[in-house]
Amino acid sequence: MVIDQEFHAPRTPVAVVAIRDSGEALLIRAMLESLGAFVTLHLPGTPEDFLRILAQGQSAPNFMVISGHGDRGGFAFGDYADEIDTRSLTDGMLLASVITTRVHLPGKFVVSTACGTGSAGLGAAFATGKVAAYVAPAGDPEGAATPLFVHHLFYQLLQRKTPFDAALAHARGYDAESLMFVRA
Numbered sequence: 001m002v003i004d005q006e007f008h009a010p011r012t013p014v015a016v017v018a019i020r021d022s023g024e025a026l027l028i029r030a031m032l033e034s035l036g037a038f039v040t041l042h043l044p045g046t047p048e049d050f051l052r053i054l055a056q057g058q059s060a061p062n063f064m065v066i067s068g069h070g071d072r073g074g075f076a077f078g079d080y081a082d083e084i085d086t087r088s089l090t091d092g093m094l095l096a097s098v099i100t101t102r103v104h105l106p107g108k109f110v111v112s113t114a115c116g117t118g119s120a121g122l123g124a125a126f127a128t129g130k131v132a133a134y135v136a137p138a139g140d141p142e143g144a145a146t147p148l149f150v151h152h153l154f155y156q157l158l159q160r161k162t163p164f165d166a167a168l169a170h171a172r173g174y175d176a177e178s179l180m181f182v183r184a
Helices: 023-034 047-054 096-102 120-128 145-159 164-172
Strands: 012-018 037-042 063-067 074-076 093-095 109-112 133-137 181-183
Touching: 012 023, 012 047, 012 145, 023 037, 023 063, 023 145, 047 093, 047 096, 063 145, 093 096, 096 120, 120 133, 133 164, 145 164, 164 181
Parallel strands: 012 037, 012 063, 063 109, 109 133
Antiparallel strands: 074 093, 133 181
16 A cells, blocks of 8 residues: 555555656646646656556556557557567557556556557457556547546546546546547
8 A cells, every 4th residue: 555545635546657758648647646646657668667567466556547659559669779678569569469468457447648549459458457447549639638638537536536437428528539538
């Protein structure tokens, strides 16, 4: 248990995982902290580091936000130096077929901001890891709309103590960009 959960005003642990470009992740971290969360920021340097984060099991916080770029139903990692093990990548992408073999986040709620990661394949991959819910954009929301969706969702979860499905429905109801976020 994180000591912050025992404070007079308890703080909910949330993990933010920044794949490559961390600008959005830093904004989301600040936003979550302003809503009363205790945020752990993960900066995985390699695909293997990211897969370790997804395999934390019960030690992971109940909420995880994956911030990054996506395409073709996977997470974009790009190119690495020759000495970095990239066998888990296909053309710079981490696909559902790899995630399904490594993810273990039983009962956790995972939100991805990466475009196109709301695919059925990634949803099924996270389901094999026994997540309570996996939410991600099925399309390509405009960049500035993504943190707004995350704020709406976590405002409901952390401040209003709204159950997850109702908080998701509220956050998705904001505009057309927010509707792209689906429970995959």
